[in-house]
Amino acid sequence: MNTNICDKVNTNDVYENDRNHVIHSWSVQSKLNPLVVNEAKGCYFKDDKGKEYLDMAAQLVNQNIGHQHPKVVQAIKEQAEKLCYVVPSFATESRSSLAKLLSEVTPKGINHFFFTNGGSDANENAIKIARMATGKWKIISRYRSYHGSTYGAIAMTGDPRRPPVEPAMPGVVRVFDPYCYRCTFGKEHGKCNMECVKHIEETIMYENPDTVAAIIIEAVTGSNGIFIPPKEYFTELRALCDKYKILLIVDEVMSGFGRTGEWFGIDNFEVLPDIMTMAKGINSGYIPLGAVGLSDEVTKAIYDKNLFCGLTYSGHPVACAAAVATIKAYKEEKIIENAKLQGTLMTELLEEQIKKHKCIGNVRNIGLFGCIELVKNRNTKEPIVPWNGSGEVMDKVKKSLMDDGIYMYIRWNYIFIVPPCIINEEEMKKAFIAIDKALDIADGYVE
Structure with missing residues (x-):
């Protein structure tokens, strides 16, 4: 990805202006530490330090054709x-x-x-x-x-x-x-x-x-x-x-x-x-x-x-x-056909994860609309964090993914897998390597 945009932007000003003047949605403003993002392309975006992230959330499940389609x-x-x-x-x-x-x-x-x-x-x-x-x-x-x-x-x-x-x-x-x-x-x-x-x-x-x-x-x-x-x-x-x-x-x-x-x-x-x-x-x-x-x-x-x-x-x-x-x-570009194809791959990769990780209660997807549901106990189906709540385990899962350059939408005990519909097999497998690693952490919180 071209880094010229980031070179021209004073990212310190971006962050300070945000914290001093911007009100963010669905957030406790005093607890925010937003990532500064200045460029993106395809299935990836970069932060102000130049670190690249695979966007497995399609931002807010809306970048279906990917970032910056020419x-x-x-x-x-x-x-x-x-x-x-x-x-x-x-x-x-x-x-x-x-x-x-x-x-x-x-x-x-x-x-x-x-x-x-x-x-x-x-x-x-x-x-x-x-x-x-x-x-x-x-x-x-x-x-x-x-x-x-x-x-x-x-x-x-x-x-x-x-x-x-x-x-x-x-x-x-x-x-x-x-x-x-x-x-x-x-x-x-x-x-x-x-x-x-x-x-x-x-x-x-x-x-x-x-x-x-x-x-x-x-x-x-x-x-x-x-x-x-x-x-x-x-x-x-x-x-x-x-x-x-x-x-x-x-x-x-x-x-x-x-x-x-x-x-x-x-x-x-x-x-x-x-x-x-x-x-x-x-x-x-x-x-x-x-x-x-x-x-x-x-x-x-x-x-x-x-x-x-x-x-x-x-x-x-x-x-x-x-x-x-x-x-x-x-x-x-047959993007919808690709979503179906990669959705089939996602189903296979999800099934592999539920066999490996005792923290997974259920996996489900239809096309590139997928979710991993984490539980404390498969028999009782008790969520790994309370409904409408959060906890240390999900914070650690998210950090592990971000450290590995994988951005995902995480809410309650759900890990959503909703990448751009242009994602390819290599990118999907790359994401699941990081997911597998993050789920190892979650396994430590199972009863």
Whole structure:
């Protein structure tokens, strides 16, 4: 990697200005010691000391095409020279082209798109549209979920980031998840009679189907632990929505654009959503962008009504140009096919690790959406650190990985394996050598 950028930047100023003036998300500001990063390329980034890290987190699970893809960088430059911004009410080439491209890769029937700034406001606007289309107002979401940090999106979120900012948007009802390793209903998949879906139907009945506008779920649960539902879960959930005239909203913010080895997570389950939300991989985070995709039926329901959704930067020309170039790269460079191929390798490497390390309770992945779940005891399944907590063991695991130049997303007792979708076999094996070493440390904390 070229180091000219780092040579020109006074990294001491970068760090001091950050600590003196920047407020970071999801953090205790007084405890921060942020890494200074000034350059990146492909699957790697460098810190201010010149140390290179293999990015096995794809930053925030959004750098699907890797860092600094030349075609996307060039598209941003060309669009900035031509047209940086116009009001959303005008038609622009990059937005129109993007909408057309999305209609070609999203599930059948999703042909209309409202553009947002990111995933949180994509989910907020999806709820507005669902309520508008159905005339109903309640939203069902899941406890182990994350749909964004804005007040409407955090209201639909189930994880521990929600309670500290409540009260939030009213009308949200939560249900349990298809977390097969820790089934809420004490069942085993194959003998469970899909109690997790029956539970949703029971909840709908208690709430009155005439009040429920939509069910919003991540196609594959992301930051709460990569929970991959059985295929019949979605089949039965789709039937449930049809039965009670409830819209199915699929949140593809994290699971979309190749992450699961398919264009979208829902493609693995052969079910069609009514609304789908997307961000992150839509242009790999190069410029903030999100979108709400609507089925033809939902579009018809709102087409003759005034849409009470609006954003100053909706369909931003530069962001859309980056997305057009990104989607073309997915196709031309067979990035999604690579994600499926490397996902198969990840499955094999994960199975090797669970055989070697007694600290591993469960491993799971779908494409390049993978997770290692660490436990104190395999029989009791007690997490190696408390839920919504941290501990010495996970700090040591993270340090070991960083020392070996491997950057990973670690939360609670989960190690997430979510690299850029351009990763190759050599890089994947390199990461797992470091993971193996870090898990040796975790084995020392097992009962």
